[in-house]
Amino acid sequence: MILKPGHVFARDAEWSALSRFAESTAPSTRLGVVSGRRRQGKTYLLNALTEALGGFYFVAADDTETEGLRRFGEALAFRSGGGGQYHFDNWDQALDRLYATVQDGVIVIDEFPYLAKASPVLPSLFQRALDPGGTARRSAAKLLLCGSAMSVMGGLLAGNAPLRGRASLELVVNPMDYLTAARFWGCEHDHELAVLLHAVIGGTPAYRHELVYSDAPSSREEFDDWVVRTVLNPMVPIFREARYLLAEETDIRDPALYHAVLGAIASGHNTRGGIAGYLGRPSTHIGHPLTVLEDSHLITREQDAFASGRFVYRIAEPLITFYESVMRRTWSFLERGLAEQAWAASRSGFLSQVVGPHFEELCREFTIRSSLELFGELPAQVSSGTVPDPSSRKSIQVDVAALTSGEPGRPARLLALGEAKWGKVMGLRHLDRLRRARDLLAVRKYDTEGTRLICYGGAGFDDDLRTAAAADGRIVLVDLPRLYGQAS
Structure with a gap:
C-alpha cells in the first residue's frame, strides 16, 4: 500500500481504498468515484494521493462550458510542461488530449458536478473514453471523479446513468x-x-x-x-x-x-x-x-x-x-x-x-461499535423506538433498542433496551421505565429472555442504580469514560 503521509490524520480506511484502486493492475480498474459533503477532507486526501503517485489534478468551478474548457486547457498545458494553453472546442477534444498527456498515476477531477452541470453530456463522454477501444485505454492512469453535491454524485452510478457499472471504487468520505x-x-x-x-x-x-x-x-x-x-x-x-x-x-x-x-x-x-x-x-x-x-x-x-x-x-x-x-x-x-x-x-x-x-x-x-462486547453477536437493528403503554395511554420512548432479525416461526430477539440522559443523574426510575418497556414488548411476542437494560448516563448514576446493576448482570451502566473506550 502507498505510504500514507504523516500530515493526513486518521482516514486509514479511506487511504487504503484509494491505494488499492490506484495500484491495481487489472485492466478493468480505471474509474473511481469519491464523494462526501464539503469540509470532510476529500481534496486533502486526493491531493496527497496525486503527490505520491503523480498525475493530474483539476478543480472545477461553477463556470460555463466554454470557461470550463478554457481552464481545463490551461491546467493540462501546465501539467505537460510546455506552458501556454490547449484550446478545446468541446470535451471530446479535451479528453483525447487528457489521456494522451497523462500516461500514469491518477487523474483527479474535483468538484465534477460543476462540469456536469455546464456540460450534461460529459458523463457519457467519459463512458465512451473508458469503454474498450476508448481513448482512456491508451493510458495507464486511473480516473477519480470527486464532488460534494451528494445528490449529483450519487446519481453518477445509479439506474441507467452512463457510468453505471464502470466504477471500481465508490468511496464516500464521511465525517x-x-x-x-x-x-x-x-x-x-x-x-x-x-x-x-x-x-x-x-x-x-x-x-x-x-x-x-x-x-x-x-x-x-x-x-x-x-x-x-x-x-x-x-x-x-x-x-x-x-x-x-x-x-x-x-x-x-x-x-x-x-x-x-x-x-x-x-x-x-x-x-x-x-x-x-x-x-x-x-x-x-x-x-x-x-x-x-x-x-x-x-x-x-x-x-x-x-x-x-x-x-x-x-x-x-x-x-x-x-x-x-x-x-x-x-x-x-x-x-x-x-x-x-x-x-x-x-x-x-x-x-x-x-x-x-x-x-x-x-x-x-x-x-x-460495542455489540460483540455487550451481546456476543451483531444486532440487525440499533435505533430508537416507541412502546405504547395501554395502562397509562401513553408511550415509552426507548432511546436505544437493539434487535436481531426475526427468523421464520420465531419472534425477534430483543438484545437490549437503553435510556440515555445527559444532564441528570440516573436512578431506579429510569431502570423501571426500561423494565416496563421490556414487559410490554414481551406481551407483543418479542423474545426478551436475555434482554439487557442499559442506562447511558452523561452525569452518572446514583448508588441505588449501581447496586441494582451489581446484583444483575443484565443491567448495564455506560458512563462517559466507557462511552469513550475507557474503563469506568
Whole structure:
C-alpha cells in the first residue's frame, strides 16, 4: 500500500481504498468515484494521493462550458510542461488530449458536478473514453471523479446513468466518528467537552482549523467562551457555514422551505406528520423536500424499532442542528455582535434540544461499535423506538433498542433496551421505565429472555442504580469514560 503521509490524520480506511484502486493492475480498474459533503477532507486526501503517485489534478468551478474548457486547457498545458494553453472546442477534444498527456498515476477531477452541470453530456463522454477501444485505454492512469453535491454524485452510478457499472471504487468520505473527532480536537480525555464539541461541530475536519483559526477550547470550563468567540461570531468563517451547506446543494431551490423543515426536525418534530404539522402544511407537500435533504445526506431516516411503518428523521450535520436550534432564533442579535447575550438566552435550550438528542445518537453508535462486547453477536437493528403503554395511554420512548432479525416461526430477539440522559443523574426510575418497556414488548411476542437494560448516563448514576446493576448482570451502566473506550 502507498505510504500514507504523516500530515493526513486518521482516514486509514479511506487511504487504503484509494491505494488499492490506484495500484491495481487489472485492466478493468480505471474509474473511481469519491464523494462526501464539503469540509470532510476529500481534496486533502486526493491531493496527497496525486503527490505520491503523480498525475493530474483539476478543480472545477461553477463556470460555463466554454470557461470550463478554457481552464481545463490551461491546467493540462501546465501539467505537460510546455506552458501556454490547449484550446478545446468541446470535451471530446479535451479528453483525447487528457489521456494522451497523462500516461500514469491518477487523474483527479474535483468538484465534477460543476462540469456536469455546464456540460450534461460529459458523463457519457467519459463512458465512451473508458469503454474498450476508448481513448482512456491508451493510458495507464486511473480516473477519480470527486464532488460534494451528494445528490449529483450519487446519481453518477445509479439506474441507467452512463457510468453505471464502470466504477471500481465508490468511496464516500464521511465525517470522523466521535472517537476520532475527540482525538482530532485533543479532548479525548475530557469526555464532557468532547460530547459538547461534537454536538456543535460533529466530525468535520475543517471545523478544527480553517474555519475557526485553529481555536479550540482547552477544557470544559472554556467551552462557553469558545462558542461565543467562534461559532457565534460573525467575523469567524464558521458563523455562516450551516447556511452555505444548504445553499451548495443544486436541487435546493427554496432555501426558506428547507430551513423550515430542518428547524422542525431540530425542535423535535421528527416524524413526517410532526414536521408537516409544525409547518402547517399537508404531509404530501413535504415529501419532496425530505427526499432532497436525504439524497443530499443532510438528514437521515430511521425506522422505529417497534413500528414498521413509522420513521423518524434526524439531521446528519450537527452544525445545522446547532444553527437551527440556537443561531437562527437569535440571528438578529448575533449579527449585531451580541453573542454573549444570545448564548445566555440559548444555553439551556442548547443542552436540552441539541446536546440531549445528540448524546442519544452517540449512545446508539456506541452500542453498534460495542455489540460483540455487550451481546456476543451483531444486532440487525440499533435505533430508537416507541412502546405504547395501554395502562397509562401513553408511550415509552426507548432511546436505544437493539434487535436481531426475526427468523421464520420465531419472534425477534430483543438484545437490549437503553435510556440515555445527559444532564441528570440516573436512578431506579429510569431502570423501571426500561423494565416496563421490556414487559410490554414481551406481551407483543418479542423474545426478551436475555434482554439487557442499559442506562447511558452523561452525569452518572446514583448508588441505588449501581447496586441494582451489581446484583444483575443484565443491567448495564455506560458512563462517559466507557462511552469513550475507557474503563469506568
